[in-house]
Amino acid sequence: MAAVALTTRQKAAVIVRLLLEENGDLRLSALDRDTQALLAQEMAGMELIDRVTRDAVVTEFCDLLDAVGLVFPGNLDGTLDILGAYLSDDTNDRLRRLAALAGKGDPWERIAALPIDKIVALAQQESTDVVALLLAKLPVSKASETFTALGAARGRQVALAMSMAGNVSETTLRRVGTVLLQAADALPRSALDSPVVDRVGAILNFTTAEIRDNVLDGLDADDLDFAGGVRKAIFTFAHIPGRIDPRDVPKVVRAVETTVLIRALVAPGEADAAAGEFLLANLPQRVAESLRDDMRDQGKLRPREIEEGMTAVVAAIRDLQASGEIQFVRPDEDAEAA
Structure with missing residues (x-):
């Protein structure tokens, strides 16, 4: 047959x-x-x-x-999924926007992928009806963050407008998405590769406690919100018990030269001493006892030498965290408020 x-x-x-x-x-x-x-x-x-x-x-x-030898996506969105990690952010965004404007991509997918701060900025400058559609199309987590950022009064208006969002046609929805994508592209983009808050926090990590406290006191007086963000970005020796998983302590200790580590472990002050004790308590007993012996044999150190030891430990932790070898424990609400 x-x-x-x-x-x-x-x-x-x-x-x-x-x-x-x-x-x-x-x-x-x-x-x-x-x-x-x-x-x-x-x-x-x-x-x-x-x-x-x-x-x-x-x-x-x-x-x-x-x-078949090779397969190409056949569309710009698929191509950018492959090349995205190798292109600059500006080029990636511009090409995806052009694809959406040409009707070759879904603008709402691109909007949902935006950082939450950009989405909030869009919501704060658009009309109530447009924001209602925006929240209706976003993933629930981002929609919730954006809604919270609007405030109570604006939030009530948007919630009421969302009750009528179900009657919007697909053509209108796509047009609104395209307009929002253009607006997002027009938002100013920072030329810095990391948020300013994180950068200031990283700088203060490696200053002396006296300088750090003076700067933070000044920021509290000039810009309380910015100061709060900087405090969250700061990681010092005293933060170790609340931010380091006890299982990661051996990795931290191995990353620091023993003589330098001893200087940090003998740090005075309640918070710094507690951090040193946390490190010792989460090491194998034999190693901890050897370090305690070295601490007892250590002569009197100048405050600057102790500060340098603590800074070296913090730097090692930052390097381990940046390389993905350890992860910071998320601070609880009390710690964030402190």
């Missing part, structure tokens, strides 16, 4: 039908809408396919796969 001649679309329908039988999780939604519609229409017009024809279609499909 000879195989029945089928069109290319009919062959595609046969392959999809077979894949659906084998794997019910086949994501046809990843296809564009026109392709999905054509596939459904083609399958709706087909009935029985004999085994010979089925096997011939499968063989042809497998032969085509074997002949």
